[in-house]
Amino acid sequence: AIVKHLLCIVRLHQGGRYNDDFDDGEDIAEFDDNDFAEFEDVSEDPAVDVEKEPPPRAAPSSTPIEDDEDEATVENEDGQDEFEDADAQDQDMYSKYDNEEFEGYEKTNPSFKNTLIYREVPAHLQNSWESYYMEILMVTGLLAYIMNYIIGKNKNSRLAQAWFNSHRELLESNFALVGDDGTSKEATSTGKLNQENEHIYNLWCSGRVCCEGMLIQLKFLKRQDLLNVLARMMRPACDQVQVKVTLNDEDMDTFVFAVGSRKAMARLQKEMQDLSEFCGDKPKSGAKYGVPESLSILSEMGEVTDGVMDNKMVHYLTSHADKIESIHFSDQFSGPKVMQEEGQPLKLPETKKTLLFTFNVPGMGNTSPKDMDSLLPLMNMVIYSIDKVKKLRLNREGKQKADRNRARVEENFLKQTHTQRQEAAQTRREEKKRAEKERIMNEEDPDRQRRLEEAAQRREQKKLEKKQMKMKQIKVKAM
Amino acid sequence: MTVNNMADPRRPNKIFRYKPPNTETNPTLEDPTPDYMNLLGMVFSMCGLMLKLKWCAWIAVYCSFISFANSRSSEDTKQMMSSFMLSISAVVMSYLQNPQPMSPPW
Numbered sequence: 081a082i083v084k085h086l087l088c089i090v091r092l093h094q095g096g097r098y099n100d101d102f103d104d105g106e107d108i109a110e111f112d113d114n115d116f117a118e119f120e121d122v123s124e125d126p127a128v129d130v131e132k133e134p135p136p137r138a139a140p141s142s143t144p145i146e147d148d149e150d151e152a153t154v155e156n157e158d159g160q161d162e163f164e165d166a167d168a169q170d171q172d173m174y175s176k177y178d179n180e181e182f183e184g185y186e187k188t189n190p191s192f193k194n195t196l197i198y199r200e201v202p203a204h205l206q207n208s209w210e211s212y213y214m215e216i217l218m219v220t221g222l223l224a225y226i227m228n229y230i231i232g233k234n235k236n237s238r239l240a241q242a243w244f245n246s247h248r249e250l251l252e253s254n255f256a257l258v259g260d261d262g263t264s265k266e267a268t269s270t271g272k273l274n275q276e277n278e279h280i281y282n283l284w285c286s287g288r289v290c291c292e293g294m295l296i297q298l299k300f301l302k303r304q305d306l307l308n309v310l311a312r313m314m315r316p317a318c319d320q321v322q323v324k325v326t327l328n329d330e331d332m333d334t335f336v337f338a339v340g341s342r343k344a345m346a347r348l349q350k351e352m353q354d355l356s357e358f359c360g361d362k363p364k365s366g367a368k369y370g371v372p373e374s375l376s377i378l379s380e381m382g383e384v385t386d387g388v389m390d391n392k393m394v395h396y397l398t399s400h401a402d403k404i405e406s407i408h409f410s411d412q413f414s415g416p417k418v419m420q421e422e423g424q425p426l427k428l429p430e431t432k433k434t435l436l437f438t439f440n441v442p443g444m445g446n447t448s449p450k451d452m453d454s455l456l457p458l459m460n461m462v463i464y465s466i467d468k469v470k471k472l473r474l475n476r477e478g479k480q481k482a483d484r485n486r487a488r489v490e491e492n493f494l495k496q497t498h499t500q501r502q503e504a505a506q507t508r509r510e511e512k513k514r515a516e517k518e519r520i521m522n523e524e525d526p527d528r529q530r531r532l533e534e535a536a537q538r539r540e541q542k543k544l545e546k547k548q549m550k551m552k553q554i555k556v557k558a559m
Numbered sequence: 560m561t562v563n564n565m566a567d568p569r570r571p572n573k574i575f576r577y578k579p580p581n582t583e584t585n586p587t588l589e590d591p592t593p594d595y596m597n598l599l600g601m602v603f604s605m606c607g608l609m610l611k612l613k614w615c616a617w618i619a620v621y622c623s624f625i626s627f628a629n630s631r632s633s634e635d636t637k638q639m640m641s642s643f644m645l646s647i648s649a650v651v652m653s654y655l656q657n658p659q660p661m662s663p664p665w
């Protein structure tokens with residue numbers, strides 16, 4: 081009977097909800113009455129119970145109803161445990177309940193339990209934050225990212241400042257302009273680094289003999305990006321300082337030379353336009369010239385290597401071999417090879433006399449601002465190289481060789497692009513013809529039109545004759 | 560070192576101004592990460608809004624944060640802010656429409 085009551089309560093609650101959906105004014109009262117129809121014969125108590133009972137909210141509320149009955153049986157024992165001082169009368173009352181009233185009930189209890197369906201409260205209606213653990217995880221991740229951003233940004237900034245503080249004196253004694261972002265009207269030293277990114281800082285120095293200018297790039301690791309930090313745990317990398325000195329034409333003779341770690345040399349030989357064209361041989365081991373085995377040398381010709389690798393240079397390279405990634409001197413520097421699209425007429429890439437230095441900051445990522453001082457001797461080497469390159473001149477033989485190399489490279493380039501340039505010329509000629517025809521068509525005066533057409537025809541005839549003459553000449557020559 | 564013995568190498572009359580390198584001619588110099596992350600963030604937030612997927616919206620928020628961290632200082636802050644706002648709105652809308660918490664995929 082109790083099962084029936086509960087089911088009806090559920091249905092009633094549902095019926096109450098659906099009431100709103102019924103458009104036709106089918107007797108709502110009738111509907112309600114029908115619901116209660118079955119109970120009409122039964123004693124009033126169930127009906128009253130139905131009205132009184134609150135709408136069931138699934139499991140939590142169904143269990144109290146059940147628990148009430150159970151409590152009656154269980155309370156007995158609980159009562160005995162908790163209220164040791166309880167009156168004997170109370171106990172008697174409960175025991176009377178237990179023995180007489182619910183004898184039959186206990187038997188039906190098991191089936192009662194089996195047919196009841198426990199429904200779970202939807203998670204967002206539960207008053208607990210535990211169900212939102214994924215969201216909390218996400219927010220925590222974001223907070224961690226933000227924390228790492230702030231910490232990483234500050235670290236990079238401190239490293240940059242430490243580098244600048246240790247190098248400032250040397251730079252200011254060598255260059256008239258230290259620090260320029262290119263935007264101010266007057267060429268005055270800003271005296272500070274240019275922040276391009278949270279991990280890249282630039283410094284432009286200019287106003288010195290033997291060079292046009294020097295661009296120093298502090299390429300730190302992306303400490304501000306948590307993803308990058310995690311990636312670096314798998315693949316360690318280090319901060320780099322890149323120095324690019326651009327020279328005027330008179331500051332350097334024509335040669336191409338590079339020295340650096342073996343890995344870097346192999347990579348540069350493939351990537352760099354000038355190294356791949358002028359230094360065709362495999363990198364030679366540095367041991368031949370007195371530098372550690374870990375360094376290898378790419379050079380256009382032996383004379384260049386001998387000229388560059390004097391005692392002081394060898395000393396610099398040997399004592400700081402671990403910090404040197406690559407050193408690249410070139411009068412034909414045009415950057416890495418650029419992939420050209422098909423059909424575009426290639427022009428020889430613009431070249432600039434350049435000295436390019438790439439240094440690794442010691443510490444392999446775990447650098448502290450103090451490590452920046454250890455890079456100062458390398459900057460001395462840069463200054464020394466600038467002065468040296470100005471004085472280094474090839475002898476006559478070397479110069480001839482160098483000139484021949486450059487002519488060869490240019491010729492190869494022209495050959496490669498020959499077909500493309502031909503096509504380009506062809507299209508240009510066709511364009512011209514079309515433009516002329518258009519002009520003739522647009523000409524209103526019929527007489528002038530005729531005259532222009534005749535002139536065009538004559539020109540064409542002349543061209544044909546010329547071609548025929550050329551062909552005849554070639555045939556004669558062939559014979 | 561030797562600078563002290565030699566004359567002052569500085570030449571104020573030989574000053575050249577700084578010219579930012581032209582990145583159009585040399586696209587290899589640029590780091591594409593912030594642009595990719597920006598695009599990804601917008602795609603994910605659109606997915607999250609249209610398909611009502613909560614995890615899409617959260618990933619969009621992450622993408623826009625990563626894009627911001629990697630961005631150049633010369634870049635437009637407006638674009639950063641717009642992608643950020645879009646991803647936040649995707650998250651908020653997903654939760655307004657369906658307040659249930661996210662269920663893990665396992």
